[in-house]
Amino acid sequence: MRIFSVSGVQVQTLQHLPGQLPEQGYVWIACTREEFQSELVQIQIKLRQLSGENLVDLHVSDLLNAQLPSHFDYSSHYDLMVFRRLAQSQSTSADATPPIRPVKRTGPPVLHRIDTSPVGFAIFDRVLLSVHPSDCAVRDAYASRLLASSRDSTTQHAQAEAEVADLRSTGARGVPNSPADMMLRIVSHMVDSYLDLRRELSRQLDHWQAELLNPRTRFNRWDALLHARLALHQLETLCDDQRTAVQSWTESLDTWGLGPGHSAEHEHELLKIRSRDVLEHIDRVVQHVRRLEHNTETAVQMHFNVQSNRTNDIMRTLTALTAIFLPLNLIAAVFGMNFEFMPWLHQASGFWWTLGGMGAIATTMGLVFWRKRYLARTGD
Numbered sequence: 001m002r003i004f005s006v007s008g009v010q011v012q013t014l015q016h017l018p019g020q021l022p023e024q025g026y027v028w029i030a031c032t033r034e035e036f037q038s039e040l041v042q043i044q045i046k047l048r049q050l051s052g053e054n055l056v057d058l059h060v061s062d063l064l065n066a067q068l069p070s071h072f073d074y075s076s077h078y079d080l081m082v083f084r085r086l087a088q089s090q091s092t093s094a095d096a097t098p099p100i101r102p103v104k105r106t107g108p109p110v111l112h113r114i115d116t117s118p119v120g121f122a123i124f125d126r127v128l129l130s131v132h133p134s135d136c137a138v139r140d141a142y143a144s145r146l147l148a149s150s151r152d153s154t155t156q157h158a159q160a161e162a163e164v165a166d167l168r169s170t171g172a173r174g175v176p177n178s179p180a181d182m183m184l185r186i187v188s189h190m191v192d193s194y195l196d197l198r199r200e201l202s203r204q205l206d207h208w209q210a211e212l213l214n215p216r217t218r219f220n221r222w223d224a225l226l227h228a229r230l231a232l233h234q235l236e237t238l239c240d241d242q243r244t245a246v247q248s249w250t251e252s253l254d255t256w257g258l259g260p261g262h263s264a265e266h267e268h269e270l271l272k273i274r275s276r277d278v279l280e281h282i283d284r285v286v287q288h289v290r291r292l293e294h295n296t297e298t299a300v301q302m303h304f305n306v307q308s309n310r311t312n313d314i315m316r317t318l319t320a321l322t323a324i325f326l327p328l329n330l331i332a333a334v335f336g337m338n339f340e341f342m343p344w345l346h347q348a349s350g351f352w353w354t355l356g357g358m359g360a361i362a363t364t365m366g367l368v369f370w371r372k373r374y375l376a377r378t379g380d
Contacts, residue, residue, distance in 0.1 A: 001029070001030070001031040001032075001035050001039070002030045002031075002139065002143060003015075003016070003017060003018070003027065003028070003029050003030070004027070004028040004030075004143070004146065005018065005022050005025065005027055006022075006025045006026055006027070006028060006146075006175060006176070006182075007022040007023070007024050007025030008024060008025060008175070009174060009175050010025075010175075011146055011147055011149075011175060013147075014027075017029065017042065017043070017046040018046070018050070019046070019049055020049070020050070021050055021126050021127075025126070026125075026126040026127060026128065026178065026179050027050060027126070027127050027128070028127075028128045028130070028179070028182060029043070029046075029127070029128070029129045029130070030130045030132065030139045030143065031043075031129075031130075031131060031132070032131070032132055032133065032134050033063075033064060033066065033131055033132070033133060033134065034134060036063060036064065036131045037064055040060065043129070047122075047124070047127065047129065050124075050126070050127050051077065051078070051124040051125065051126065051127050052077070053075075053077035053078065053124075055078075055122060055129075056075060059073065059075070059080050059122065062080065062082055062120065063080075063082070063120035063122070063131045064131075065118070066117060066118065066133075067118075068082050068118050069082075069084065069118075069238070069241045070082055070083050070084045070118070070238070070241040070242045070244070070245040071241070071244070071245050071248075072244075072245045072246075072248040072249045072252070074252060077124065078122050078123055078124045079121075079122075079123045079180075079249070079252065080120070080121070080122055080123075081120070081121040081123065081183060081187070081245060081249060082118050082119070082120045082121075082245070083118065083119050083120075083121070083187050083190065083242060083245060083246075084116045084117070084118045084119075084238050084241065084242065085116065085117060085118070085119055085133075085138055085190040085193070116235075116238055117133040118133075119131065119132050119133070119138060119186075119190065121183045121186075121187075123179050123180050123183050124179060125179070126179065127179060128179035128182055128183060130183075130186065138186065138189060138190055138193070141189065142185070142186050142189050145189075146175065146176075146182075149174055149175050177267060178267065178271075180271055181267075181270070181271060181274065184271065184274045184275060184278060185274070187246070187278055188274070188277065188278050188281060191242070191278060191281040191282055191285060192281060194285055198288055201292065202292065205228070205292055205295065205296060209295065209296070209299035212299045212300065212302070212303040213299065213302055213303060213306060225296070225300070228296065229293065229296055229297075232289055232292055232293045232296070233293065235289050236286060236289045236290060236293070239282055239285050239286045239289065240286070242282050243279060243282045243283070243286070246275060246278050246279050246282065247279065249275060250272065250275040250276065250279065253268065253271055253272055253275065256268065316374055317374070317375060319374075320369045320374040320375050321375075323365065323369070324362050324365045324366055324369070325362070327358075327361050327362075327365070328358045328361065328362060331354065331357070331358055331361075332358075335354065
């Protein structure tokens, strides 16, 4: 469990759950799903001390459920966001989700390493509780970024203490100024982590497309291709759930009561902007997945078209050869009749004249078919 106290641009790492909030700022409690389950009673007590309210039992079940899809819910004291991450897993996790991990693990290896475990957020006014999978890759990555932003913000504040800070610029790269802002940044980080996988995923599927279109190879990995298409379709479904959850969160921002002053209104506007930015990133992921699905489907159709064209070429060649030998078979059948009197039958030169005529007919028809490109190769 990692606990951070955020006050302005100052971020402090705490060793234990605090009993009170900082004078100005909020507290971020980040724990794994196992830690949340084992220390649930203590966390509930601290949440009541810090925010005056603890988690509802149904929301606790949602945070503990490793198979829950992305969704948004709320209560009168806090909001609940469950967001399935799209990240490349580094190790086998107990929260691994079976939808994109079939029993027979075929398909591009990158699809096997995509982890879609859910990450839960309980957003209070001055407390953020996040429940992560056991590997905590997202939590550790953003915690390092948060500490680095705190150091950079402190240095800039010391250099420009007399200047008026631009809230838009400091909110974009500095320390989040509210639990809601931090939640959106973590969600954006999770979406961007999938965008980092686009190059590897595209490269592996492009390799399959090249193998499908190569006429010198026989593609026999149809089961792996089917699993890859199913995995891409399930990723698209997960992204749709993510978009619905963030859209519901964005719509709930309109119901928030704003405090007095221009800064509260400006902070609320920045939350809306960041929410729309997360939606735009999710849309980019959906478009990329759909494009990969479309490219794979197009490659399969082109593969069967190429096979059909090759079959047509073979049948055309066989038909032309059959047409060449049909007159020869006719001549051989005529001279094979059991008549006593036939022309050239008892002449010494009859065989050679007949053989020469058959060769001339075959050569003429072969040249005609070659000129009409009935015997020419269409190329690879």
